[in-house]
Amino acid sequence: MAKRKMAAEKKPQKHFKSPVIASRQDKGIREMAPLAPFIVSGGKNTERYYFQHISSLFAQYPFEVRPRFFGKESKYTEEFPLRIKEILREDADAKIFCVFDWDTIRGNDENLKRHNVFVKQIKSYIDNGQIILCPSMPSFEYWFLLHFKNMTRLITTCEEASKLLNPYMKPYFSQKNINLFDILKSEKYLKKSDWVENLCSEGKLDAAIKRAEDNIKAAEDAGELKNQSYSFVYKAFKRDNAYVTL
Numbered sequence: 001m002a003k004r005k006m007a008a009e010k011k012p013q014k015h016f017k018s019p020v021i022a023s024r025q026d027k028g029i030r031e032m033a034p035l036a037p038f039i040v041s042g043g044k045n046t047e048r049y050y051f052q053h054i055s056s057l058f059a060q061y062p063f064e065v066r067p068r069f070f071g072k073e074s075k076y077t078e079e080f081p082l083r084i085k086e087i088l089r090e091d092a093d094a095k096i097f098c099v100f101d102w103d104t105i106r107g108n109d110e111n112l113k114r115h116n117v118f119v120k121q122i123k124s125y126i127d128n129g130q131i132i133l134c135p136s137m138p139s140f141e142y143w144f145l146l147h148f149k150n151m152t153r154l155i156t157t158c159e160e161a162s163k164l165l166n167p168y169m170k171p172y173f174s175q176k177n178i179n180l181f182d183i184l185k186s187e188k189y190l191k192k193s194d195w196v197e198n199l200c201s202e203g204k205l206d207a208a209i210k211r212a213e214d215n216i217k218a219a220e221d222a223g224e225l226k227n228q229s230y231s232f233v234y235k236a237f238k239r240d241n242a243y244v245t246l
Helices: 002-009 018-025 046-057 073-090 109-121 123-127 140-145 158-172 194-222 232-236
Strands: 038-041 096-101 131-137
Touching: 038 046, 038 073, 046 140, 046 194, 073 096, 073 109, 096 232, 109 123, 123 131, 131 140, 131 232, 140 158, 140 194, 140 232, 158 194, 194 232
Parallel strands: 038 096, 096 131
Antiparallel strands: none
16 A cells, blocks of 8 residues: 555656756746755765655655765765755755765764864855755664664664664565675665665655654753764755755
């Protein structure tokens, strides 16, 4: 039933073209509805195909997903500013969700320093809500884990998160002799949308959104966020339905 419901919500995903962007920036032309928000991410395959499939499966969650906006996780503080600048050059009103892993930052003073420099560069956009940071501790795989169980204990590595996720998501793939960690990093296994369809079925996406938001709020209120796992990816789904694809 859940699978048929999602299929009914599918619609073609269209990407905007330069003439449309020009018209939005021209003050003399009528104001247009905002475009789907952009995703920029340090995950070249897992995050890219996840958001691409989400956008095609759920009409209420359109995203602008372009391969060049997904790069190396370890270099996001260098690459994100370039991608953000490119997006805003085309459309000054674009909304951007920055999705990245926190395990390479936690406990690493040099990486934390680079992260803080990056945040300082885009602070005005963060303050006005145009750019939203969506880190996950330890990694994006923890966001997947929240679809199945409410776990807040501190997980420190992507590998550990993948092992915990394995019994839930491995059955979604036919590659029996390959571990889930490698499957989720390989483009060839992620191109079909079935795994995301299964991941989100039976209310699991809604459950993940609620768990992520509730857990972060409780941890922040108690001053304990740094001592547990978390994912701000839920913010990419907590938006009104004003976004349209053109």
